[in-house]
Amino acid sequence: MSVQTRPDRRPPAGAPAREERRRTVARPTPAGLGATFALLLCVGGGVWAFAELQLNVATVVDSAGNVRDFLERMLPLRFPPVGELLDLTWQTLAIVIAATALSVLLSVPLGLLAARNTTPGGSVRSASRALIVLARAIPDVVFAIAAFRVFGLGAMTGVVAMGLHSVGMVGKLYADAFEEIDEGPRDALRAAGAGRLQQIAGAVLPQALPSLVATALHRLDINLRVSVVLGFVGVNGLGYALSNAIARLDYQEAMGIALVVLLLCFAAEAVSGKIRRSLLREVAEAPRAGVLKRVVGGRVLGRRLAARTGARRHEPVPAGPRGAGIRRRASPPWDAGRVRRAVVTALTCALVVASGVRAGISPDALARGAESLLPTIGDFLPPSTGGIGDMLLENLWITVQIALAGTLIGVVLALPLGALAARNVVPSPAVAQFFRSLILLVRGLPELVLAIVFVVVTGLGPVAGAFALGIGSVGLLGKLVADSLEEVDPGPARAVLATGAGRGQVFFTAVLPRAWPTVLAHLLYTLDVNIRSATLLGIVGAGGIGYDLLNAARVQQFDVVTVIVLMVLAVVLFVEGLALWVRKVFA
Template identity: 75%
Template sequence: MSVPLDQRPAAPARTTGAPSGPGGGPGRPRRTLSRPTPAGLLAALTLLVLAGGGVWSAVRLQLNVATVVDSAGNAADFVGRMLPLSFPPAAELARLTWQTLAIVIAATALSVVLSLPLALLAARNTTVGGPARAAARTLIVLARAVPDVVFAIAAFRVFGLGGMTGVIAMGLHSVGMVGKLYADAVEEIDEGPRDALRAAGAGRLQQIVGAVLPQVLPSLVATALHRLDINLRVSVVLGFVGVGGLGHALSNAISRLDYQEAMALALVVLLLCFAAEAVSGAIRRALLREVTDRSRPREPRRLRVRRGGAPKAVGARTAAVRTRPTAPAEATARGPARRISPRWDASRVRRLGWTALAVALVAASVVGADVSPSGLLDGVRALGPTLGEFLPPSTGGMADVLLADLWTTLQIALAGTLIGLVLALPLGALAARNVVRSPAVARSFRTVILCVRGVPELILAIVFVVVTGLGPVAGAFALGIGSVGLLGKLVADSLEEVDPGPAQAVLAGGASRVQVFFSAILPRAWPTTLGHLLYTLDVNIRSATLLGVVGAGGIGYDLLNAARVLRFDVVTTVVLMVLALVLCVEGLAVWLRKVYA
């Protein structure tokens, strides 16, 4: 029966407590907005400043439609000058390709050898003391923060022109990434097997070999393959500072203004990157399947009851169990009388074959990269005098120029990250399977992102330098396009990892796909996307330094010029300036992730 409006009781005053439910009972708690904290307000203000800095940098560098239109004529002229492509003779091309692959494989193997003990020292669960862990973490951070071209310049002074320089430079720089990921993998292991070995009296080394390394082995291999892809792209950059292979041949072609050969070599590098991505991806998927198969619980064996007896297990080894002699009581108390080893099944034979092939490939790469014990010994002897050339740091009387170019490098990184964000957000959304309706559309956009990611940023910078001219505009455009490959993939992965429950609830309420995306998917993926965006900015600062090597503006140009005139004290100053900027951005990213966690 309805009650007249004038006789209904007045609505209770709005409180922060739980509202009454039907019949006066307690109802569902009302969702109230939490007050913004000072840290949250400061984080939001910081993000606004970064966004404004990206927009201001794009305006300051004149990254607009007019610049693109004005460069259209140069682009057409460049296409006319690079076609038809002129490839080197087949034998020479094969030699350069193998030299590049040998340098990259040997450098990745060196990074694995150096990173594994550092990771064990840097992980909390495998390190005895805090000072050792702090020292290992510091070495990993420094290896990651120093640009790889700086390692190449120093290695060139020690080892000269050739493959040894690339192996040492890329190997040392890769420790920054590989060591960190290895340490994270070690800290995430299941401690149960290690506790069992410790309880049985195993030493620390036995625990690591028997319980830690077997658990992290798939992650170690996957990280090494991922770093192999990165090093293949880095080898192009290092070719401009004396590392042999396709990168050095590309540098010589650019210096001769032979764009037909330069773009032909760039195409070969691009195809190698695609091939390496495909092979490493297939191996990582095979490792993931193998780990999944191992972790899948086995079905219980069927039991049959013998007449007048206890249940008997039916299996392939029933006859062996039946005929096995009974172990003496003393042997049973001490454990098995003989060591149990894995069976030689097809999986074990396959793993052994792949391991032997990998070892043979690394050995051949060491030979192909001209790595020799005598060369290493000569480099160790020359290390002291070479370090003396880099110390103490000096500005060379151009402190104002270095500061201005460092500011330009930051502008290039901010503008490039902004361009990458504007392009990567829609591409990443269209590549996420839970956003678009058609799986074919998601796969198509994933392929587009993969193709963009396969193009080395240095090649993009060379093209934009020719089209737009020398300066920061080329660097910003190159970083913007290059960021699409990295940020687009990370955005797509973040969107796909969102809990599907809220999106399904909003969709069931009659919302459109666009409304579901902006109300239930993007808000939940935004904290992770923000972390990826800051990581992209961190990467772009380092990349902006490297792109200056080919005339894309910024402090990288000063770095290369100082190395050419043998002012290595100025090189050290540039490195310290870039290192300080990178550490500031990384600290800012860590703080923002903690606030939004």
């Protein structure tokens, strides 16, 4: 039998090298072209919104006089009496801590139902994921408006509003953490006859615990800044005192309270960051200390348990008294590390209980809220435009313009700052730490406080909102860009550097291309966040549909509030879907 050989397809000797290179270049796909066009459309929309809102140097120059007047009106700073300030601070912290604890209590079971490896069924998982997305997409101010109808003016409104809204972020991250566990310990417990709840308690939750704690601490930082916003809709604490000072045009006291909030944000960021780093260090060092084998070490523990039950070798367990031949502790010894963790856990529980008491959480309050829940939901249904549908659409478009322009400002500032904050990009660790500290400093500024300042400086309208979002985006996007660049595989960069390339060439050929899909997703995520934030900034006169939202709530047109929420929700879900699609295409 003859064998037919395929003709040699190699180019003849002397053919141009570009023919070979042409074959290695991937052809663009329709999905890739569509994603690129969508990104270009977003960039073009940002440039157009920037020009439409007249954000230019002349606007800044014209506002220079207002800056001087504002400084004269706010200096010297004035603070409430010490006793009152301490009481307001503790009230704010109590609301934030209780709300974060509530979100954790709700997110653990919801995350277990939404995780692929712990949910009892596909329909349950889809429903849980939908609830998580809905909680994240609805602005926290809307939750506060509804909670105000149920619980009235006070701290309980803030706890419920922030707690429910936080489920959108905490629940998603918890579900992701549950899906990333090692299945070894769970398989071993299943082989030993453990039920579903026993598997979750003995194998799933212990492995995910560091991630759960880190997420809760991160959400605590965010809720502290959110508490300022909720003060404008009647939630007690520093935010409420700030809103009253602004209503009186008392900028000396308002900026003094804003400074206290800023210092609290910095302190919370520093403490939670230290705890998160400590958790990561303990997990990383656990194999050497023997802790990981008891708590997180799935494969080792799984194989040992499976061997003892005969699950892997299919051999009967040796006969004899229960536990014969096993000289292993049922629990780890009470060493210094375990004592420290127990003390920290006890103090944390005591702080949560004290915060709940200060926030007014009680069975009677919850019972009254349950009785008012259904009538309150009925107030928001059915949705109605209240005869101002055209104005709502126009203001929604202004909100989108504010978000686009603010995101463009943030991108222009955050991309270089994020690159300079990445330790694998800049040659000096000191330089990277300086720019990362600068990003964290900006990140600690509540956007509502920035909006208040820009409203006073530039006047009422979307210009103040765009500038506030632009500065606020630097803190969020700069950190995400720096983290994405640092997570790139260092191998290709070292290879390019070994060829004699400069740092700029290494960055543009080996670092940025590999991080680009993640960076793009972060850009769209920032736009998503800015759309929701632009809605909230309208409360203080920064333009957009947020002003209509607050007015509708004040005159108790809750059916109009529902329409506004649905309009914002549609835009947010569109941007979120676009971000997921772009990341999938470019991954």
